[in-house]
Amino acid sequence: MGNSVVSDSAVRIGVLAVQGDVREHLNALSGLGEQVCGIRRPRELDDVDALVIPGGESTTMDKLVRAFGLQEPLRKRIAGGMPVYGSCAGMIMLADRIAGALPDQETLGGLDITVRRNAFGRQVDSFEEDLHIPAIADLTTAPRGRPTTFKAVFIRAPWVEEMGDGVQVLATVEAGPAAGRVVAIRAGNLLATSFHPEVTGDYRIHEYFAQMVHTALRQTSTALNQHCAERQGTDLYDRPPMSMTVRPSREKR
Numbered sequence: 001m002g003n004s005v006v007s008d009s010a011v012r013i014g015v016l017a018v019q020g021d022v023r024e025h026l027n028a029l030s031g032l033g034e035q036v037c038g039i040r041r042p043r044e045l046d047d048v049d050a051l052v053i054p055g056g057e058s059t060t061m062d063k064l065v066r067a068f069g070l071q072e073p074l075r076k077r078i079a080g081g082m083p084v085y086g087s088c089a090g091m092i093m094l095a096d097r098i099a100g101a102l103p104d105q106e107t108l109g110g111l112d113i114t115v116r117r118n119a120f121g122r123q124v125d126s127f128e129e130d131l132h133i134p135a136i137a138d139l140t141t142a143p144r145g146r147p148t149t150f151k152a153v154f155i156r157a158p159w160v161e162e163m164g165d166g167v168q169v170l171a172t173v174e175a176g177p178a179a180g181r182v183v184a185i186r187a188g189n190l191l192a193t194s195f196h197p198e199v200t201g202d203y204r205i206h207e208y209f210a211q212m213v214h215t216a217l218r219q220t221s222t223a224l225n226q227h228c229a230e231r232q233g234t235d236l237y238d239r240p241p242m243s244m245t246v247r248p249s250r251e252k253r
């Protein structure tokens, strides 16, 4: 990394720890060699470069995020380009719009999508499906046998009902009545899945997110270095150092 302002080893990924599958995400990321920590207070957010919003219950998570004074700081960091991965309820928290929301339910937003809560219906609260996800197929943490598919676990999951132009589809349901429904997306530094990769032992989604985080931070540090280099060309840096311009004091003469 040479003269980067932010070295890769300094990168820290937080997991929003107000509710839900917090420990599983911390374990998945630390198992990949990432530095991690749970985030419950606004000031703890300052210590991280990226964030995972776990699955759980978006209505509860929304209330707790507001009660802990996290809503505005989180919205600011998301708007500022912080990489964030939202799984299931986390996907709902990142959505700009919700179908099937409770009347007072709010989100953090950032993703130009409408998610439908509990989209797969009450009869099918939970199910698993092997999905083809080309973006993660060849990552190094693939389980034994290097499966070409990813076992996606859905638990009262949302799907993406509608999305803006900048949103890239990473995976859709492949069989059954919900075939074609969008369940994994990326837009810039934001990643979201309807399913729970933290419970399967296959950490390719986490690896993909970690790569996104390191790439985003490298780009930030390159931009900062470039900004510094440009400023070095200005007269501010061309002036001789202060010590050379200060006249010797009378006493010393």
Ligand code: GLN
Pocket: 054, 055, 056, 057, 058, 059, 087, 088, 089, 090, 092, 117, 118, 155, 156, 157, 158
């Ligand atoms: N149905 C939940 C919600 O609306 C999400 C479920 C999950 O995260 N597993 O928030």
